[in-house]
Amino acid sequence: MIQLAFRSLVRHKSRLILTILAISSSCALVFDMFMLANGFQKSLTSVLENSGYQLRLIPKGANPLSGSLIQQANKIVQTIRKFPSVENAFPLSLGILPVSYQKGKVQFIEAFGFSGKFKNPPFYKILSGENLSEKAVSEKSNEIIISRGFARKEKLSPGDLVKIYPFSRGFSLIKKPKTFRISAVAFFNLEGTGEKMAALSLKTLETLQGNLSRDPANVILVKVDPAENIKEVSFLIKKRFPNLRIYNIPEFVDAIAKPVFPLDAVSLVMRVVASCMVFLFLFIFLALTVQESKGELAGLKSIGFQSTSCFLIVFLQGLLLTLSGTMIGIPFGYFLAQYLNHIFQGFPFVPEQLHFFILTPSSLIFTLITLFLVGSAAGFIPAFQASRSNLLQILHEELE
Amino acid sequence: MLQALDLHKTYFMGKEEIHALKGITFSFETETMSAFVGPSGSGKSSLLHLLAGIDLPTKGEVHLNGKTLSGLSEAERTRVRLRQIGLVFQRFFLLPYLTAEENIELPLLEAGVKRQERKKRTRELLNLFELENRANHRPWQISGGEKQRIAIARALANNPPIILADEPTGELDEANTKRIGTILKNLAKEGKIVVLATHNLELAQQANQVILLRDGKIEKK
Numbered sequence: 001m002i003q004l005a006f007r008s009l010v011r012h013k014s015r016l017i018l019t020i021l022a023i024s025s026s027c028a029l030v031f032d033m034f035m036l037a038n039g040f041q042k043s044l045t046s047v048l049e050n051s052g053y054q055l056r057l058i059p060k061g062a063n064p065l066s067g068s069l070i071q072q073a074n075k076i077v078q079t080i081r082k083f084p085s086v087e088n089a090f091p092l093s094l095g096i097l098p099v100s101y102q103k104g105k106v107q108f109i110e111a112f113g114f115s116g117k118f119k120n121p122p123f124y125k126i127l128s129g130e131n132l133s134e135k136a137v138s139e140k141s142n143e144i145i146i147s148r149g150f151a152r153k154e155k156l157s158p159g160d161l162v163k164i165y166p167f168s169r170g171f172s173l174i175k176k177p178k179t180f181r182i183s184a185v186a187f188f189n190l191e192g193t194g195e196k197m198a199a200l201s202l203k204t205l206e207t208l209q210g211n212l213s214r215d216p217a218n219v220i221l222v223k224v225d226p227a228e229n230i231k232e233v234s235f236l237i238k239k240r241f242p243n244l245r246i247y248n249i250p251e252f253v254d255a256i257a258k259p260v261f262p263l264d265a266v267s268l269v270m271r272v273v274a275s276c277m278v279f280l281f282l283f284i285f286l287a288l289t290v291q292e293s294k295g296e297l298a299g300l301k302s303i304g305f306q307s308t309s310c311f312l313i314v315f316l317q318g319l320l321l322t323l324s325g326t327m328i329g330i331p332f333g334y335f336l337a338q339y340l341n342h343i344f345q346g347f348p349f350v351p352e353q354l355h356f357f358i359l360t361p362s363s364l365i366f367t368l369i370t371l372f373l374v375g376s377a378a379g380f381i382p383a384f385q386a387s388r389s390n391l392l393q394i395l396h397e398e399l400e
Numbered sequence: 401m402l403q404a405l406d407l408h409k410t411y412f413m414g415k416e417e418i419h420a421l422k423g424i425t426f427s428f429e430t431e432t433m434s435a436f437v438g439p440s441g442s443g444k445s446s447l448l449h450l451l452a453g454i455d456l457p458t459k460g461e462v463h464l465n466g467k468t469l470s471g472l473s474e475a476e477r478t479r480v481r482l483r484q485i486g487l488v489f490q491r492f493f494l495l496p497y498l499t500a501e502e503n504i505e506l507p508l509l510e511a512g513v514k515r516q517e518r519k520k521r522t523r524e525l526l527n528l529f530e531l532e533n534r535a536n537h538r539p540w541q542i543s544g545g546e547k548q549r550i551a552i553a554r555a556l557a558n559n560p561p562i563i564l565a566d567e568p569t570g571e572l573d574e575a576n577t578k579r580i581g582t583i584l585k586n587l588a589k590e591g592k593i594v595v596l597a598t599h600n601l602e603l604a605q606q607a608n609q610v611i612l613l614r615d616g617k618i619e620k621k
Contacts (some may be wrong), residue, residue: 011497299493303507304482306475392455
């Protein structure tokens with residue numbers, strides 16, 4: 001029966017090729033949208049997991065992206081570090097600083113301020129130069145680390161000097177800049193293409209920002225012993241510091257990714273549109289085929305072909321078309337996703353390490369299930385019409 | 401074996417009633433070729449459709465091997481056509497995208513016959529109807545006479561005891577008409593019931609019995 005369906009399908013070659021091309025384009029879009037649905041969140045999760053710090057603490061009731069401050073952050077960190085299940089913890093702040101260098105004009109950079117004891121902070125990797133010394137991290141210092149993109153764009157290297165303009169209260173710039181020495185160039189985990197980033201001690205950053213509140217930080221990162229239960233540690237911290245909201249990585253990703261990049265919603269809309277297109281292409285092709293094959297169907301029924309056989313011949317054509325479209329659409333969709341990923345990563349402030357389209361077994365399986373269901377639905381009505389065609393009426397029409 | 405008992409068929413065209421058949425009673429014997437002749441609208445095709453179980457009588461019955469066709473479901477009647485009735489039409493109804501060999505194979509495919517047996521039976525039929533050199537041709541590559549021979553071969557694929565042919569030579573020339581007539585007559589000689597509806601008197605003359613239908617009734621045998 002499948003051979004019969006195939007032979008019927010390939011008789012109008014140009015129509016078939018055009019339909020397969022149309023279906024495969026829509027299949028590619030369905031596949032891409034499944035890859036997009038959770039791609040960004042999975043990618044962000046993976047980057048955050050690679051840092052090794054599983055918990056993020058921010059002030060209760062604050063949005064993780066609002067930049068609200070935790071007061072007495074270092075004191076909290078010291079307490080948390082004493083928890084037996086906690087391997088490490090450190091406070092982190094993010095600020096915007098005006099910088100000038102080599103007689104250049106003032107530009108703004110994103111700056112991470114941190115403190116704590118560790119060999120390598122989890123949010124950057126040194127590419128050249130030397131990491132900030134323990135003293136430089138814990139105290140005010142004139143050493144900074146800059147991002148790779150920043151260094152490349154402005155041709156800066158370790159040992160070069162930059163001037164940073166401190167903020168005073170009320171956000172007016174102080175005229176007299178402070179000079180900083182670049183101690184290293186690093187790759188920042190969430191660094192966008194050509195994005196200008198820097199890392200320096202928390203105390204230095206807060207002073208430069210004119211922050212008068214005592215010992216502040218935007219977030220505290222906590223590294224839990226892998227052998228321990230993260231939920232239990234989270235519960236203990238929550239109990240000890242009820243004014244802090246504790247996020248594990250999935251919660252944190254949900255909280256920051258969904259409002260900023262509602263890609264799952266976009267993906268759902270596009271998936272529905274693409275699936276409708278697959279349905280329409282298939283339905284039109286098959287409905288046309290059934291309309292043109294009335295005489296053939298009459299012939300088959302008259303020689304003893306059951307209605308179910310006639311149904312199968314048309315229905316299988318729908319599935320074969322879907323299969324062909326899928327076989328072309330999946331690789332096409334994959335390469336298209338890579339290309340789109342490349343474009344998206346080139347957008348300003350989009351971290352290089354983040355991917356928008358991620359190929360996972362589930363994205364592939366859901367694509368195949370969706371296309372199978374759409375193919376079956378689109379084939380069902382024409383196949384049903386073929387099976388219910390009135391043989392006698394067709395015989396009369398054919399003879400007229 | 402095949403009997404028509406007081407067959408009536410009425411069609412409705414809006415409010416108008418058209419009585420295509422008005423009480424046809426007839427027994428079809430094996431080894432006999434019966435030809436129904438008559439003008440257009442006399443009820444020849446309607447009778448064949450009832451005998452084949454394609455249509456159901458308004459009144460009366462068709463008996464086939466003791467079974468009443470009208471008592472069977474559509475699926476059962478289709479199964480009867482597959483196994484016991486070979487149908488031949490004026491328009492051939494060959495699938496244009498299949499070769500002659502594949503077209504003949506179709507009823508065997510539906511009957512679930514194994515591939516090897518299908519091929520063997522198809523080859524036999526191609527030889528019987530002198531179509532070996534047309535086996536791999538598509539319907540549009542061959543003549544009308546050859547197409548009808550393929551259609552008859554297809555009707556015989558499952559070796560049914562009954563052959564019903566509706567205007568089998570309607571689109572054929574004189575030579576091919578004669579050839580098809582001989583084939584059908586030979587099938588009757590081999591023990592089959594052959595019933596045909598035709599306008600063609602030359603073809604009808606080859607039948608063992610000719611029945612004149614007029615206005616839905618048997619006028620003359």
